[in-house]
Amino acid sequence: EVQLVQSATEVKKPGESLRISCKGSQNSFTGYWFAWVRQMPGKGLEWMGVIYPGDSDTRYSPSFQGQVTISADKSISTAYLQWGSLKASDTAMYYCARQRTYGSGSPTNYYFYGMDVWGQGTTVTVSS
Amino acid sequence: QSALTQPASVSGSPGQTITISCTGTSRDVGGYNYVSWYQQHPGKAPKLMIYDVSNRPSGVSNRFSGSKSGDTASLTISGLQAEDEADYYCSSYTSSSTVLFGGGTKLTVL
Numbered sequence: 392e393v394q395l396v397q398s399a400t401e402v403k404k405p406g407e408s409l410r411i412s413c414k415g416s417q418n419s420f421t422g423y424w425f426a427w428v429r430q431m432p433g434k435g436l437e438w439m440g441v442i443y444p445g446d447s448d449t450r451y452s453p454s455f456q457g458q459v460t461i462s463a464d465k466s467i468s469t470a471y472l473q474w475g476s477l478k479a480s481d482t483a484m485y486y487c488a489r490q491r492t493y494g495s496g497s498p499t500n501y502y503f504y505g506m507d508v509w510g511q512g513t514t515v516t517v518s519s
Numbered sequence: 520q521s522a523l524t525q526p527a528s529v530s531g532s533p534g535q536t537i538t539i540s541c542t543g544t545s546r547d548v549g550g551y552n553y554v555s556w557y558q559q560h561p562g563k564a565p566k567l568m569i570y571d572v573s574n575r576p577s578g579v580s581n582r583f584s585g586s587k588s589g590d591t592a593s594l595t596i597s598g599l600q601a602e603d604e605a606d607y608y609c610s611s612y613t614s615s616s617t618v619l620f621g622g623g624t625k626l627t628v629l
Contacts, residue, residue: 426618428565435522435623436557436565436608452617453520486564490618493553503618504553505570506610512564 393419395487395510402516403477410473411513413487419508420444420468424490426506427461427472431483441490441503442470477517484512523548523609523621530627536597539624541609542590547619549590553612556585556594559623560605568607569594596626604628 398412413425426441440451444463451461460473470487488506495502524542531537541548541556548554554572557565567576569585572592582603584595592611596603609621 428620435606436559436610436620438610438618438620441618450616453615488565491570501616502551502553503612503616505555505567505576506557506565507567507570507576509564509566 393508395419395489395508397487397510397513400514402518405477405479405517405519407477408475409477409515410471411485411515413470413510415468419489420465424492424503425463425470426488426490428486428488429483430486444470479517481515482517484514486510486512520613520615520617520619523611523619525609525621525624528625528627530629531599532629533599533601535599536595537599537626539594539607539626541592541621543611543619544590546614547611548587548592550614551612552587554585554587554592555610557608557610558605559608565608599628601628
């Protein structure tokens with residue numbers, strides 16, 4: 392069964408740094424893109440960005456560019472979402488998901504068409 | 520980027536058919552056939568229900584269907600069941616090579 396397992400709940404103070412993780416089973420990781428999605432309390436889903444662990448090609452939503460860093464370590468089938476200095480407004484549930492992708496053209500243009508496997512979510516609470 | 524526009528809520532009785540709309544622009548919904556729909560029950564991760572406007576992943580009931588006309592995509596649920604009560608989100612690929620979600624629609628089964 393394809394699975395993404397996320398790291399545990401985090402409680403941090405404003406200004407602290409944080410990295411949360413998303414580990415995939417081997418057959419669910421190789422050759423795929425992985426996205427991060429934010430859901431603030433009582434609110435909707437927001438796509439933050441996506442990474443291809445094979446070569447670390449990364450794309451960010453304009454809303455999150457410069458606010459977070461997405462990275463991956465393909466040797467351990469793990470993607471990461473990182474903050475350098477947390478704010479109270481970063482309090483949310485964060486999901487990772489396998490982002491299905493079409494590629495075409497040269498250079499390749501990638502079209503992101505659906506997220507078919509989701510992690511269980513990581514709750515991040517930032518409070519003084 | 521503004522979120523795609525969905526109605527905040529829809530409702531229907533068991534057995535009925537409901538439709539949820541998702542309106543974007545020519546830079547997202549209208550420009551690509553890469554619209555997806557997700558179901559999210561309270562406290563759970565989202566689940567992919569429709570991709571590429573109208574395709575169902577394996578295991579998703581054929582009571583769920585999708586379509587698109589111009590800048591508006593739609594999710595239709597027929598034979599409404601109590602278990603369909605959930606939040607539904609649309610998403611679309613955009614001309615900026617990103618993905619944009621709708622604001623979400625709460626479906627109530629009366």
